[in-house]
Amino acid sequence: MTHDPTHPPQPRLTLRSSESGAAVTDTVWAQVGGTETFDRLVRAFYREVRRDPVLAPMYPDADWEGAIWRLRTFFEQYWGGPATYSEQRGHPRLRMRHAPFPVTPKAKEHWLRHMHAALDEIALPPMHDAAFRDYIERAALAMVNRFE
Template sequence: MGDAVTETLWSQVGGTATFERIVSTFYRGVREDPLLAPMYPEADWEGAEWRLRTFLEQYWGGPATYSEQRGHPRLRMRHAAFPVTPAAKERWLVHMHAALDEAALPPMHDAAFRDYIERAALALVNRFE
């Protein structure tokens, strides 16, 4: 008969500040990656960071800013123009895992986040070498 648990992973790990750190660290690696960097618009790194951060925040129970400003995520459609090969997926995961390593989330949250990114990255592969 107690209260329902309403805290989300987003709020439990520190909210926007934590997601900003994860995404900033991730893009620091991506900007230097010879396979991934060319897929991003050179003049819009800030936009790319905003899109990933707000998407991840919304997915993990934070503000719905992403959908309010961009509509449904439609991840496969939005990535269709980019050659997301198995090699690109692996490079993307290297940088995202490094960002999560640096964020040092509590173990339960870290495991959930890593499980999600592994599944999401696999789902976005759209070209085979």
């Protein structure tokens, strides 16, 4: 194959930038495996939530696929993936969205236990695993809205 010397071949991919800004490979979302990984995480999480005596009653309409979709797309967006969550649901305002639900310290402990177990299951690389666990601990603490 010959190349026109006035138009030297360009590298097809750089890790730092692309025409549309940051390259997708720069995001945590891409580094951990994209949508497939987030789907496995959230499905493992809800598999346990739906049989948890404290948490399950908070999901009265049993719209589990909807709940999986909302949490997956939110996490994907947070970690640099597609902004599908906000395109469909608007600004997250998570504390406000949790206000109708009794997020007690006990509920928080149950939620975190299932999320840590789901992270055990998907076994991310150590740096990413630590970042996810740090994030969920802080986010869950911020969500507590009832003290009994």
